[in-house]
Amino acid sequence: MFGLEALDLARIQFAFTISFHILFPAITIGLASYLAVLEGLWLKTHNDTYRDLYHFWSKIFAVNFGMGVVSGLVMAYQFGTNWSRFSDFAGAVTGPLLTYEVLTAFFLEAGFLGVMLFGWNKVGRGLHFFSTVMVAIGTLISTFWILASNSWMQTPQGFEIINGQVIPTDWLAVIFNPSFPYRLMHMATAAFVATAFFVGSSAAWHLLRGKDNPAIRTMLSMAMWMALIVAPIQAVIGDFHGLNTLEHQPAKIAAIEGHWENKGDEATPLILFGWPDMKEERTKFAVEIPYLGSLILTHSLDKQVPALKEFPPEDRPNSTIVFWSFRIMVGLGLLMIFTGLWSLWLRKSDKLYTSRPFLYLALWMGPSGLIAILAGWFTTEIGRQPWVVYGLMRTADASSNHSFMQMSITLILFVVVYFALFGAGLGYMMRLVRKGPKIDEGKETNDGGPGQKRTPARPLSAADDENTDTDRTVTKEI
Numbered sequence: 001m002f003g004l005e006a007l008d009l010a011r012i013q014f015a016f017t018i019s020f021h022i023l024f025p026a027i028t029i030g031l032a033s034y035l036a037v038l039e040g041l042w043l044k045t046h047n048d049t050y051r052d053l054y055h056f057w058s059k060i061f062a063v064n065f066g067m068g069v070v071s072g073l074v075m076a077y078q079f080g081t082n083w084s085r086f087s088d089f090a091g092a093v094t095g096p097l098l099t100y101e102v103l104t105a106f107f108l109e110a111g112f113l114g115v116m117l118f119g120w121n122k123v124g125r126g127l128h129f130f131s132t133v134m135v136a137i138g139t140l141i142s143t144f145w146i147l148a149s150n151s152w153m154q155t156p157q158g159f160e161i162i163n164g165q166v167i168p169t170d171w172l173a174v175i176f177n178p179s180f181p182y183r184l185m186h187m188a189t190a191a192f193v194a195t196a197f198f199v200g201s202s203a204a205w206h207l208l209r210g211k212d213n214p215a216i217r218t219m220l221s222m223a224m225w226m227a228l229i230v231a232p233i234q235a236v237i238g239d240f241h242g243l244n245t246l247e248h249q250p251a252k253i254a255a256i257e258g259h260w261e262n263k264g265d266e267a268t269p270l271i272l273f274g275w276p277d278m279k280e281e282r283t284k285f286a287v288e289i290p291y292l293g294s295l296i297l298t299h300s301l302d303k304q305v306p307a308l309k310e311f312p313p314e315d316r317p318n319s320t321i322v323f324w325s326f327r328i329m330v331g332l333g334l335l336m337i338f339t340g341l342w343s344l345w346l347r348k349s350d351k352l353y354t355s356r357p358f359l360y361l362a363l364w365m366g367p368s369g370l371i372a373i374l375a376g377w378f379t380t381e382i383g384r385q386p387w388v389v390y391g392l393m394r395t396a397d398a399s400s401n402h403s404f405m406q407m408s409i410t411l412i413l414f415v416v417v418y419f420a421l422f423g424a425g426l427g428y429m430m431r432l433v434r435k436g437p438k439i440d441e442g443k444e445t446n447d448g449g450p451g452q453k454r455t456p457a458r459p460l461s462a463a464d465d466e467n468t469d470t471d472r473t474v475t476k477e478i
Contacts (some may be wrong), residue, residue: 010400013410028065066111079094104138108137109138157174273285
């Protein structure tokens with residue numbers, strides 16, 4: 001069907017599951033650190049706005065964390081079910097790295113997550129804050145090990161191949177492989193930026209519907225400060241990451257640029273837009289800027305960038321896909337920087353919370369960070385092809401011996417179950433976001449009982465149906 005084989009379906013299935021999964025850890029990483037900052041500010045300033053925001057976002061964090069764990073377990077099993085030859089070849093490296101994640105990050109989070117979510121009125125303030133910080137550190141440790149494993153697959157080192165299997169010889173070299181620092185910083189920063197725009201979009205939604213209070217304003221203010229500061233830093237990290245990729249995976253860079261051949265000693269132009277054609281070996285409708293490709297990728301005006309025709313056809317990534325996925329990522333990144341700068345200008349003129357054009361932009365930028373993360377991972381993973389371990393094992397040699405029918409059935413089941421399960425979870429989470437923080441939420445003096453109004457412990461139970469008509473009106477307006 002559609003010219004696809006069992007291998008193609010295995011790749012589609014893994015891409016589908018990892019695309020769902022990566023959304024949840026990205027928000028979990030950012031929200032965990034955001035919660036630590038909120039609680040720290042509350043302890044320092046005794047401003048109840050920070051406490052109210054903590055209780056609001058901790059519910060969303062809990063739902064997101066649960067969906068991230070479930071979707072991550074499914075991915076781990078796929079290494080054994082659909083990619084058993086890869087596991088046999090490289091399991092001596094990837095297996096321990098994932099085990100280290102469990103022994104460090106998961107155990108740390110498991111030890112403190114319950115205290116963080118349910119211990120607000122049961123433990124001291126110092127211990128609760130410590131638990132929140134430990135959960136935040138746990139998410140970053142998890143990122144460390146996952147990116148170490150993925151980076152090794154991109155730039156492998158510190159091993160020997162004995163009897164057709166990878167055997168680690170230097171674990172420090174395995175972990176701190178050439179691309180690891182750049183990938184780790186790029187992903188962690190992307191998670192913070194994505195969370196900032198998620199939080200900022202929520203605040204913009206409430207301001208547009210007329211719900212203006214200190215908590216909502218604080219959400220938008222903190223989010224825009226993060227965007228203003230971190231989005232440009234992410235661009236700089238991306239530049240260093242690109243230079244590293246050019247050194248270690250030049251075919252990927254050539255595919256990203258849609259660059260097919262060098263002409264004499266001419267500098268490489270930057271192709272802004274076009275359509276790379278893998279069969280005709282050229283980029284159609286190319287819009288080029290002379291010299292700019294060399295300037296960006298080599299930081300010079302005379303050095304050339306490797307071209308796709310310098311690599312055998314069987315070793316070339318699919319330029320059509322990575323060319324555009326990269327540009328989606330970069331385009332959204334530029335919009336994020338613009339949003340941060342606009343927020344600074346509005347802040348100086350005291351219009352940050354009242355400018356409706358800006359609030360609409362902030363609202364629609366809500367998913368931009370997550371879309372950029374997906375586009376970046378598509379660029380990274382498809383750009384690595386046809387290798388599953390770069391230069392060592394081809395993707396075609398890594399899959400299990402499943403039939404087309406088997407892969408078709410499991411792929412359909414994954415699509416149905418994921419959209420049903422995680423679609424409901426995302427709807428649940430977004431309903432919480434739409435309700436917004438309650439200013440009186442989480443006060444230690446409110447213990448419930450007769451005549452007392454108490455916020456229930458279950459996340460969605462805290463949401464009432466007030467202002468439903470207003471929600472509908474704003475939704476139609478948007």
